[in-house]
Amino acid sequence: MVATGEQLMERIEQIQLPNQPESRVSMSSGISSVSMSSNHQVETVEESVTPLKQMTACYKQIIAHVGEDVNRQGLLKTPERAAKAMLDFTKGYEQNLDQLLNEAIFDEDHDEVVIVKDIDMFSLCEHHLVPFMGKVHIAYLPNKRVLGLSKLARVVDMFSRRLQVQERMTKQIATAITEAVQPHGVAVVIEATHMCMVMRGVQKANAMTTTSCMLGEFRENPKTRDEFLALIRK
Numbered sequence: 001m002v003a004t005g006e007q008l009m010e011r012i013e014q015i016q017l018p019n020q021p022e023s024r025v026s027m028s029s030g031i032s033s034v035s036m037s038s039n040h041q042v043e044t045v046e047e048s049v050t051p052l053k054q055m056t057a058c059y060k061q062i063i064a065h066v067g068e069d070v071n072r073q074g075l076l077k078t079p080e081r082a083a084k085a086m087l088d089f090t091k092g093y094e095q096n097l098d099q100l101l102n103e104a105i106f107d108e109d110h111d112e113v114v115i116v117k118d119i120d121m122f123s124l125c126e127h128h129l130v131p132f133m134g135k136v137h138i139a140y141l142p143n144k145r146v147l148g149l150s151k152l153a154r155v156v157d158m159f160s161r162r163l164q165v166q167e168r169m170t171k172q173i174a175t176a177i178t179e180a181v182q183p184h185g186v187a188v189v190i191e192a193t194h195m196c197m198v199m200r201g202v203q204k205a206n207a208m209t210t211t212s213c214m215l216g217e218f219r220e221n222p223k224t225r226d227e228f229l230a231l232i233r234k
């Protein structure tokens with residue numbers, strides 16, 4: 001039996017996903033395997049109802065609710081495309097730091113600051129589900145261990161491809177680097193434009209939000225911090 005959109009929505013509402021990245025992994029095999037708690041399985045809906053199909057049904061409703069005709073030619077495939085895009089924009093939930101940095105941490109007697117600036121970042125504001133995007137600048141002062149340079153961008157990707165607030169993401173990136181290589185210090189600065197500010201509400205197209213997180217030497221030593229800030233402003 002095929003569920004109508006309405007029935008499907010009702011069922012979806014009944015399912016409370018745990019607030020864990022793992023929830024997506026367990027959902028990928030179908031709704032019937034989502035566990036509400038360790039000893040409680042959600043009632044089986046249909047084996048074939050995947051997260052993609054559920055999200056497609058939801059997007060179809062959204063499109064109808066904004067006043068559009070879901071059967072209009074140009075919109076026929078939009079719900080599924082939108083669902084796929086949303087899964088892609090949030091694929092960071094499927095990654096974790098251990099996997100990501102696997103075999104990219106090296107012993108090295110380098111004791112100068114490592115800086116990577118202008119890392120492109122695209123994320124989704126968790127309050128409005130609209131994009132915010134900008135640049136991430138990262139510096140750390142190694143303590144006998146360094147990270148493969150490309151991994152800094154991968155760390156940014158992992159945290160930005162989730163529902164986010166800029167302040168939290170800034171701290172998560174700094175903390176992740178600290179955990180990975182235990183450096184003498186880490187600095188992360190993010191400059192971003194939020195579409196929820198640009199497109200609605202105050203409508204300030206050029207407003208830029210800057211957040212920073214300074215740990216270790218970058219927090220304690222103004223000279224180290226100022227050097228980093230001067231470098232990223234160049």
Ligand SMILES: [Zn+2]
Binds near residue numbers: 125126127129194196
């Ligand atoms: Zn927002």
